[in-house]
Structure formats: structure tokens, C-alpha cells
Amino acid sequence: MKLAVRNLYFPLPRAYLEFLLNQASYRAAMCITEVMVFKSTRMGETGYYVCPRCHITLEREFMSFCDRCGQHLDWKNYKKAAIIYPGTVK
Numbered sequence: 001m002k003l004a005v006r007n008l009y010f011p012l013p014r015a016y017l018e019f020l021l022n023q024a025s026y027r028a029a030m031c032i033t034e035v036m037v038f039k040s041t042r043m044g045e046t047g048y049y050v051c052p053r054c055h056i057t058l059e060r061e062f063m064s065f066c067d068r069c070g071q072h073l074d075w076k077n078y079k080k081a082a083i084i085y086p087g088t089v090k
């Protein structure tokens with residue numbers, strides 16, 4: 001006998017429920033864990049923090065949300081962020 005998985009409180013298709021949960025996850029803060037350092041002959045080394053969800057560098061520091069994907073950001077451990085260089089990211 002196959003058991004049917006249903007949520008009686010939210011009788012929505014599973015794919016739609018997973019989509020809604022994914023969308024809601026953007027509101028849960030994710031810690032900043034990486035800073036990408038760019039080298040140039042004129043400016044020396046310049047670091048930009050990286051969004052933990054979309055992995056794109058942030059335009060400004062200490063923003064509450066990523067300006068690209070909308071992820072809520074947590075800056076409490078930003079000083080411990082790992083230094084990465086362009087071209088070394090998988």
C-alpha cells in the first residue's frame with residue numbers, strides 16, 4: 001500500500017509548497033562568509049563581500065539585503081570571512 005503525503009492544512013501541490021518555502025528562505029538571514037579580493041596596478045587590492053546565496057559580490061558593505069537576489073544578510077561574522085580571489089571560485 002502506498003501512503004499519500006498530504007498536508008491537510010495547506011492542500012497545495014508539493015512543488016508549489018516547496019516553491020513557497022524556497023521564497024520564504026530569503027528572509028532568514030545568512031552570514032557573510034567570503035570576501036573577494038581584486039588586484040589592480042592602480043588601486044592595489046580591493047575587497048568586496050560576497051552574497052552567500054547568489055555568490056555575486058555586493059555593491060556596498062553592511063546592506064541588510066543582497067541587491068541582486070534579495071537575500072537577508074547577517075554581518076555579525078564578517079571579520080572572519082574567507083578571502084577568495086576571482087578565478088579560484090568553483
Ligand SMILES: [Zn+2]
Pocket residue numbers: 051052053054055056066067068069070071
Ligand atoms: Zn544575492
